[in-house]
Structures are given as C-alpha cells and as structure tokens.
Amino acid sequence: MKVVGQELPRVEILEKVTGQSVFGADVRLASPLLVGKILGSPHAHARIKNIDTRKAEKLPGVKAVVTARDFPPVKFGRFIQDEEYFARDKVRLVGDKVAAVAAVDEETVEEALRLIKVDYEVLPAVIDGLEAMRADAPLIHEDCERYWAAGLVQGRKGNILYHKQSLHGDIERGFREADQVFEHRFFAPMVHQTYIEPHTVLARVDASGRATVWVPTQAQFFIRQSIAEIFQWPLIKVRVIPTEIGGGFGGKMLPTVEPAAVALARKSGMPVQIVMSRAEDFQTANPRHPCHMRYKTGVMRDGTIVAREIEMVFGTGAFCGNGLVIGQRAEMLATGPYRIPNVKIDLFCVYTNHANCGPYRAPSGPQLAFGSEQQIDIIARELNLDPVELRLKNAIEEGDTTPAAGGPLKSVHAKETLRKAAEAAGWGAKPREKNRGRGIALGYWLVGGMASSSGVKLNEDGTVSVLTGVVDLSGTVTSLGQIVAEVLGVDLEDVHIRTADSDFAPHSTISAGSQGLRSMGTAAKLAAEEVKKQIAEVAADKLEAEAGDLVVEGKRVYVRGNKEKGLSLAQVAQLSMAHKRGPIVSVQSAAQFPNQPAFSVHVADVEVEPETGQVKVLRYIAAQDVGTAINPLSARGQIQGSVIQGLGQALSEACVFKNGKMLNPTFLDYKIFSSLDAPRVEVHLVEHAAEGGPFGAKGIGEPSIVPVPAAVANAIYDAVGARIFELPLSAEKILLALQENGKGQ
C-alpha cells in the first residue's frame, strides 16, 4: 500500500494552527446577531408554580423570550420519552432550562434573565445513584412507568429507569467451586469531557420556517433529528452545519443550546447565537456517568476465573437520554475480556438530580476497568501470581464468545497486546525502588459501526473530491482521504475532503464511538472502488482493452504490462463527461458492523510522595490493538490523547456537587491534565488487519482511555501499598489510606 499506512499530517492542519478555522462561536452572518442565553433552575428539584416573563419581554433590547409554552407539549426521548426541552411543571437539575432570552447584547440578556420571575416549590433532591434507589428517595419522575419506552426498556420502578439482570452459566455453583472469592466495591464519580470549546450555536430561521443551525457537533444528523423531534418538524426543515469543533469526546452529540436558539430565532425573526459559559457547560451538558460497582470474583488457586458477579449502578441524571446505550455497552464489557463460565450481571440505570449523563470517550469503559482491573490485580497479589500471567491465563481469544457481547468474536488480540506492553515496559525486570511502583491494566473495548454513506467524485483534472459528513475530531478526515487515495492510485494531496452539512452530506453516522473511520471509511472505500470501476470502463472503451486488464495507478489508467498504453485520470474524467456516462461519481452506503473487540494494555510507573500523597507518573507505556493503522501518526496521537485524558480522570477529576450544584465548574477547580502535567506516553501499535474494517482498520479513539485509572491505581498500590477504591486517586485519599495502613508519615 502506498498511501494507507503513511504518517501524513492532517489535511486541515494549516488552517487550525494559523487560527483560520471557524469554530462555533466564530460564525458570523451578513445580518446582525442577537445574543441568546438560557435561564436555568437554581434548584436541583422543584415544582414550577409560575413563570412570569412579562418584565423581561418589556425590557428595551429584548427581542424574544421563550419558555416551554413555545414548544409543542410532547415529551421526547429515544428510549424513554421522559424529557421536555424546557421544564414545564418541574425542574430536575440545577440548570434545568426554564426560559431563554435573545437580546441585542449580553448585558441586556443578563438583565432580562434577572427580570424573569419563577415561583418554585423546592423539593428534596437526590444526587447519588445508590441513594436514588432507596425506597424513601424523592421521586424524580412521579409517573416514570407511564412514559412511552422502547421495547428493550425493562425493570422500571421508582427512580430506576432500567434494571436488567443477566445470568450465564451457574453463578452459585461457580462461587461454590471457586478456591477463593473476592468482593470489592468501587466508585467512579461524574467527570466531564472538558472539551476546550463549550457548547455554542448560531441559529437562523428563514421566512419559510426552515432552521439553519451552525454548531460544533460530532453528529450533524443526530442534532438534526433531535431538533426536528423537539419541534415536531420534518427533518428537511432543519439544516445542521457542523463548524470546526474544539473537542467533543462524545459530549457534542446531544442537543443542549440548539433548540433554544432555534426557538428564539423563530420568535425574534433574527439569527441568535448562544455561547455557553464554562460553568453552564459543566453543570448542564452530558458528562460521564458516575458509577457504583460491586465486583465479586471466584478464582481457582492457579488463577483461573470461574465466576464473576457484577452490580453496576449508573446515575443517569434527570433524564434517560442516551443512558441506555451506555448501560448496554457496560453490560457487554462488565466481565472484562476474560473467559468466565459463570456470570451474573445486575445493571441499574437510575434517575438522579443532575445533568443527563451521556457518551464520553469509551462510555462506561474506564469506570468498569477501574473496578475489574484493580480486582484482577488484587487477586494476582493474593494468589502470588504475576498480574500479566493471570491475565494471559484468562484472556479471551479469537473466536471466543463472551457472555454479554456475544460472538464468536473476531480479530481478538488481547494476549499479543498484553505481551507487547509487558515487553516494552521490561515487565518483571524493574528493580524495587522506594515509593515507586508499576501497575498494569488490560483495557477492553468493543467497536461497532453504524450505517453510513460517503461519495467520491472524479474531477475534470483527475483530482478527487470526497462527499462525506464525517466530522474531524482526530484526523478521521485525513485517514478517509488516505483510503480513497489508496483505492484510486493517487496521492493524498490529490484528494479533497472536508465535512459537508446535513443538507449536502450523504447520511453519515456520528463521528464518535471509534467507528467513524470504520463506518464512513468503508462507505468511502466502496464509493472509490465504484469510481475506479467507472474509470476502467470508460478507459477500456477508449483504449480498446478489457476493463479487467487495466491498472489504475499513479494518476493514470493503463493496460497491465504496457504503461504507455493508457490515459491520465483527467483524460478519463473529461472523456466520460463529453461522451460517455457523464461525470464519474458514486455514493455508496455501508451497513452497521458487528462489535469487534479492541484491546489496550497500559503499564504505568509512578512515584508517590508519602508525606503528601502526591502521585507523579514517571513513565507510561500504552500498547493498543489497532488493526491496520491507516495513519500511524494519527493513531499514536489518539492513543496519547486518550492516556492523558485518562490520567486526569485517574488522578484529579471529579464533578463535586452540593445540593445538586456543582462546586467546581471551572478549570481552576476542576483539574484536567495538561501537556505540562503529562508524562511522555510511549505508544506501541499491535497491527493486524481487522475483519471488516477498511483496509483492516479498527476503531482507535476510545480503547486507550479505558485502562488508565486502573493502571495508575495498581501502580500506586505497588508503590506504597495503598489501595484506593474510589476515583480520583487524589493525594488526600492516598494519604488517608497510608495513614490507615500505618504507612503514612
């Protein structure tokens, strides 16, 4: 292969680094913009007795005020229809949307928000998932069971919106027969995607009632669908133009400010821009689920795992949203990538009085691995087995079927990834150093693929344009271009590829879930192959040869074995336009893909300062099973980014609430890992062409965030013997643990 596998810079990198890219808040139109802002509830749970917007409406400079009254009185939701865009009778989280205002400037908007008088009857709130499950917990949705729900929804009761129990084998016999049984509880708190660009939108509604929405999103078709659903419009009344996006990580797929901006634009007759503050974004967007876990594992003396029982409680927030997708994913991943004959899984999703949790890079992955992979470490130590060997003994292999994820699974490279990371780290050869330790964890992730379409057109000069809705978060666009260039025998620089909006893009899936390249790359590859076929047909006619005897390569098509007897792609394109079939172009679709496992094994070396509990990550090895790396530079970048983001979740991040109000909604108080904090991340790619992916590519964006908290936790234990069961692995908790086990100073 000539283009696939090359380390090429991202196609749009010059615009990005010179500041020319137009992000959400940069969009301007010919006509003046209004400033929009949302009035959020100050209470986590309260009944709305009255909303009086009259004073706000009368304020000079105010052009529109909207509330639930401006929306059709229908509840929406993909799995459970439990949500209205603006709260009507009740607020269920701090920041729950009550009204919105558009005015000529920010000061007027702020003043108008202050003039809106809302009478609340404050109700008791519940933030923690376990507490929400208690019989005496305040009910967040009184009539939850009467909401419409999709067929897969089960076990609704009280605040529980989903409970599913899965049994595989005979769990009780498993534990009876086990030589030893381990049981631990873990907790991972809510963390936020912390994209640098907060949610923002510009909306315009034209005279025919059609909305155009500029938004930095990972999923223009999702946003289109959501807006249409909220307003009960046909999809073609909404155009979503994805701008450049300042980070997404799964957090920019559900609508936040978009419907408010559309409603304000419609009511005012002017374009409206809403830019969320950082605090609003922290408080009301769609962060990662907090998760309580109980892991109970039965093992034989030789390390063979014979039974595992997992209970997971996800705090889904005030609404179901996409919470169930994440729950279902958690069920598939819960056992870890191990052969276990007897399994019991209890999965709970519960309503809680905070933001609706949503997808965040490998949703549920880091939480579960934090529990599962720490427990594996505990077991290895207890049985006096090497943690690598214990994992190798139990890890799944090609063709295995796992309890919840089904199978037979293909392209399974858990063991090779384990060995590669161990070898790279010099596992076992590390000399013992005071307060220093090493931890390993095996990340397990499943990459699907959603239905998508992409197109390819051959231009009159032989260059190639790709028609796609893929949003570029991490180099996907460049990799997609490499795939098309490879098929058509041209260079990447001969291929133009940029993101089209929902009107003009062939329907594309979300640019998330590690599956953008796989889904849209497959569709683009099919389209390029069809274009190649058309090229050969047109050329065959002209060259008086069989299409099958032609080679498409080096921007030419020629008769195999006779390079002189050929045509340039420019000639073919022009020939086809002038005489044959018209322009050479094709749009092709790819169907959904079955889930495919992807593994990442991390080895972390840390140093713990016993006086303070401070952790320093000294060295970090990440091996990942990537299939074919279409662009290894981009693959490594994704893996390094995942690790650094994971280190924040491991060591410092958590959304802290008081009465449902987030106490640390700023980057001063909510500490993410920056490049200054991060160690050098050594990346090792495990490359085997994967079944079904374009040129054998696997999804790569998510797996390497999964094992980070567990690897670091295991390293901390190795360093100072402190076992922490709750994220983040803060200095405070480590110090406390050291004091408890007498090692603290």
Add this chain to the structure above:
Amino acid sequence: MKVVGQELPRVEILEKVTGQSVFGADVRLASPLLVGKILGSPHAHARIKNIDTRKAEKLPGVKAVVTARDFPPVKFGRFIQDEEYFARDKVRLVGDKVAAVAAVDEETVEEALRLIKVDYEVLPAVIDGLEAMRADAPLIHEDCERYWAAGLVQGRKGNILYHKQSLHGDIERGFREADQVFEHRFFAPMVHQTYIEPHTVLARVDASGRATVWVPTQAQFFIRQSIAEIFQWPLIKVRVIPTEIGGGFGGKMLPTVEPAAVALARKSGMPVQIVMSRAEDFQTANPRHPCHMRYKTGVMRDGTIVAREIEMVFGTGAFCGNGLVIGQRAEMLATGPYRIPNVKIDLFCVYTNHANCGPYRAPSGPQLAFGSEQQIDIIARELNLDPVELRLKNAIEEGDTTPAAGGPLKSVHAKETLRKAAEAAGWGAKPREKNRGRGIALGYWLVGGMASSSGVKLNEDGTVSVLTGVVDLSGTVTSLGQIVAEVLGVDLEDVHIRTADSDFAPHSTISAGSQGLRSMGTAAKLAAEEVKKQIAEVAADKLEAEAGDLVVEGKRVYVRGNKEKGLSLAQVAQLSMAHKRGPIVSVQSAAQFPNQPAFSVHVADVEVEPETGQVKVLRYIAAQDVGTAINPLSARGQIQGSVIQGLGQALSEACVFKNGKMLNPTFLDYKIFSSLDAPRVEVHLVEHAAEGGPFGAKGIGEPSIVPVPAAVANAIYDAVGARIFELPLSAEKILLALQENGKGQ
C-alpha cells in the same frame, strides 16, 4: 402524474420576497473584509510601457496590489489561448484589467487606483466587426495565428479568429432556379444581459493556499475550472460557493472579478470583496455579440424556399472566450427552421476592441431571427402570401435533417406552434386600423444538454433531500424537486432541494442554455429511480413480497392491491439504516444530450405614433413548444420574462461606443423594458412529451427571446410600412424611415 405538471410556487420564494436571500454582495465572514477594485484601461487599444504601483502600495490602508506579475505567464482560453487575466503588454478594450487593489475601505481603494501610474502608447482601435475585417484594420492580436487553438478553429487571419464556410446542396443552381431572389443586410448591436445584480465576489485564501469564492454564478464548476486554469492550480484548490443570484441570463458563467479577488486575498491574507459598478459591468462583462448579417434567399412563386445564403460577422471582442460556441450555434440556426435544399453559410468571428462577448439567453438567436424572419415577412408580402402559410409551407417536420444542425431531429413541433399562435391571435381576422399593425415571427432554437450528476437521499423520517449543484435562476430547483417527488410518490413539500457548492455538489453542468432541467433533471430522475429501487428491495424483504409487486406512492410502499400491507418511507429508511444496506441514497449521472429543436411563435400587435416614431406594444401572444411543462407556472414565467427582455432588445437597447468607451453604461441611458413598459404577454404552451427529457421536458428558458425583435419589426412594417434593418427599432429610425418613404409627418 401527481406532482409533475402542477403549478407550484418556487420552493425558496419566501426567502426571496422577504429579503432573506443572501446575494453575492451580502456575504459576510467572521473576519473583516477588504474592499477590492480593478483598475481598467482608459484606452480601447494601447501598448503598456510601464506599470508603477509603488505609490499605491505605500498608501496607508492598502493591503495588496496585484498586476499580471502576480499571475503565471500563461495565456488561457478554451478554444484559443489568447487571453491573460491582467493585461501584460497590451490593453485591448476600455476596462481591460491592468491592476487591482485591496484596501480597508472604498475611499482608500479609489485613491490607490489613482496612484497607480500606467504608461500607455495608444494604438488605433476598431469596434465594428466589419471594419475589423478590413485589411487596413489595426491588428488586435499581432500573433493570433501562433496562439494554441482547439482543432475546430479554422480560417484565422488578421483579426478574424474563425471563418467557416458551409455548403449544402448547390447554392448557385438554387439561386438560378429560384423565381425570385431576395437579399438584405441586417445589424444587431451589442446588448447587455442587464441582470439587476452586477458581478460581485468574495474570495478568501486559507493558510494551505486553498481559495474559497462566494459568487453569484450560473456555473460554479465553470468558475472553478476558470480560476484553477488562470492560477494553474488543481481544481481541488478552489471551492466555488454559488450565492443567490440576481439574474444571469448567460452572463454569469465566465470569470470577471473572481481571479482578481483571489489574487488580492492571497497577497493580503484577508478576505476580499469586489462589487462591480454598473458601468464596469456594462463595459467589461460578457454581453451579447453584435452581429452583421446578410441574408440572400431564393424562392419559387408558390413560396417554396430553394436557396439561402447567409453571411454572419460576429464581433467577438478582444478575446475569443466562448465566442466560438455561439458561432457554432449560429451556424446551426442560420437558415431558420426551414427545409432548404441549397445553403451557403459564411460565419466570421472577429476580434474587436470591446468586451469579450459571451452567452446571453439564446446566444445569436434574436440577431439571426431579426434577419431571417424579417426577410421571410418581406418575401411573403412580395409574393402576396400569408406569412403564416409561407412558414407552414417551409417549416421542418419530425425526422427532418437540417444543413448545419444535423438530424434526424426529434420532437419537432414547428407547425403546431405556428398554428397555435395564429389561432390565439386571431390571425387574419384583424381589422385594419390606422398606425396599428401585427407581426409574426417563428423562433427556432436548439436545446442540448450537458453531462451532469445529481443525488437523492431518503431521510430517516421519509422526507427526501436532493443533492445537486443546479443554480436556481428561474425555478429549476422547484421543477427538479417536482421530478424527484413524482418518482418517489411524495409531495413537493416532502422534498428538500437547494444548491450545493462545487465541493459538495455532484458535478453539475451550467444552469444556462435551457438545459439545466433537462440534464440535471435527468440525473435526478435516475437517482430517484435508483432510490425507489432500494426502497422496494428493503421493503420486499420486510413484507415478504417481490420488489416488483410493490407500489411506492403516498409516502408509503405497499404490496400492489393491498394498501394495508405496507411500510411508510420513514420505516423503510430506518430499517435500511438499522439492518440492511445503510442509508438509502444514490447519485447518478446523465450524459450529454443531442440537440433538440424548440419553437416559439410570437404575434405582436403594435401602434406606431407617426409624429414621433414611438412604438407601443398593444398585445403580445407567445406560443412555445415546451415538451412536458414540469411546472406550467414556471414555464409561463420564463416565457413572459423572455418576451419582455426581448422587447427591450427590439425597441430600446444597444451599447453605444465612442472610441471604445461605452457612452450609456447606466440604466438611465440604457433603457431596458420594465414591467411598467411591458404589455401583458399571453402564453400558450404546446405540450408534447419530448424525447429524452425527464418526463418529456424540453428546455424552455431561451426560445421565447428569439423571435421578439423580428415579430415587432414585422408589426411595425405592418402598421406604418417602415422596414428597419438595424436594431433597436428606435423611434428615431422609424421616423427616418417614414420620412424616406414619404409616410412621415
């Protein structure tokens, strides 16, 4: 048919009438724009001895000055490479581009233009085509014969860039055998498209050197091609975004200000907007060719035409441009739509010191008809035959082959169109009234079709989006939507269709030449049919039926004879995405079409004021052969617009030059027909499904401008006996003619 044939309003009409549409000069970006302006030559013909831009460059506020030195030193041209974007050694018309400036505001730009010092050596100029052909005429291109030229170029000599003589039959014997021979000379001056919006552009060049160009154009792919050619770039370095367009009529397909804006944006690093003044546009854009004609026709006493000799001299302007396309078209049309056994055609295209003439609604059509159809009228009167009968006797019929247009021609409805117009006018039944007269003319036009592609996607809710680059000048977008709706059994309101730019549109041909609907409509119909096939396949599987037994209708697909057993299109779309093939979508291409004749017959009733020569059009009948009228409302609108535009050319319009400088470049001095001047135009459609067009549609935008000047001229003769051989049919000329033949007062 349920949607095709309906009189539906244009899909974007509300935005247009409420002023929301964004035209070229309305475009704004997030970053500030520079104002650009071009320095044009004050001389029609001069050698450039020096260009000194230093003072202009130093003026505060000036951000870039460009000249030919900023462009690759290559001449371009589709047929003859005789043109450079900025004049390098010589200027060849008043307004020939010498330099351009971008600055922070208009005043600074104007000041900078004044500071550019150009030393000219003025040369004698030639404006008139016949004069340019004289041996002693100044040579506009000294080395014309050495320029690269396409294979079809012939007869280059001096200022003649093209001379082709065509002989059919035996012209000399034809004239020998004729009972009577008529010979007349005619002249049609240069007229301008007079779109209300002058040429304008906004260009941005990004850090990677890629240009984005917002421009009101009829042909985003042509403009892309031209810019790439001028800068010697690959096509994918240029993105052309067509804005709403304030009229085109063929005049917005060739680049005017675009390359200057791109060069200024590149040099300044900022976006640059250039808005032409009306005078600049009149002086330098691409108006209709002035044309000298000599018609010599031999007829038998019974009116049978036996020989016709035509000499045409088109003043092409300073460069060839697309002049040859128009010349070739003129050759095909020159004889008129008549069976004539012996024909001789001499076609000359000559360089002249004025703007490069280009396409304008039915290029060459009104000029030739002005000659041909007046002569037919003269012959009829001379032979004492009815003008309708004379035309019916000679008109071509289905399957005829004409000398230059080839054949056999299909869908030929000349005679029916003649009869329909005559009947509608009550031809022959008009009582004789003083100073009032009636004239008829038969317009002949050939509609081709260029290679195009269009796409259709089925959205998740069963609505339909069309992927097309068609530019909407006259309702084409609406008609295209009707075609797609018809195929897919939905309403027009279920179809979304808007114009995509050159990056995201399937390659589309020009929205001009009466062939947009035919070419792009055919591609869209193919795509819709493919989508329908996919719908049936997905549904067949679910319904356990044969795809062939399914009916797609009423936004559903069901088993024939059992409406209950079916699925909504929304269900099919979702089913396909979830389980089957992925999104339902298709892009299809259509090849070039052979030329197809289209006829328009006009009957004009006029009153001439003998004291002043003033003409008033009292009544106007237009019958046009339109194939199937996809949207009769739109078809009639096109025809009425053509007539009114033609009336301006007939009665009042002409570009008047002195030393190559246009003397009347304003709407005060260049008088177009407004709706206040226009008579009511009664339209009669002759509908027969035409071979090859989508649902039988023919091109309709051009034919009805063709016969207008001739019909009015014949009516004037009928009223007062004044025969005018030169357009426009001004009061002055009429008065002069009346004085000459003693009828004036």
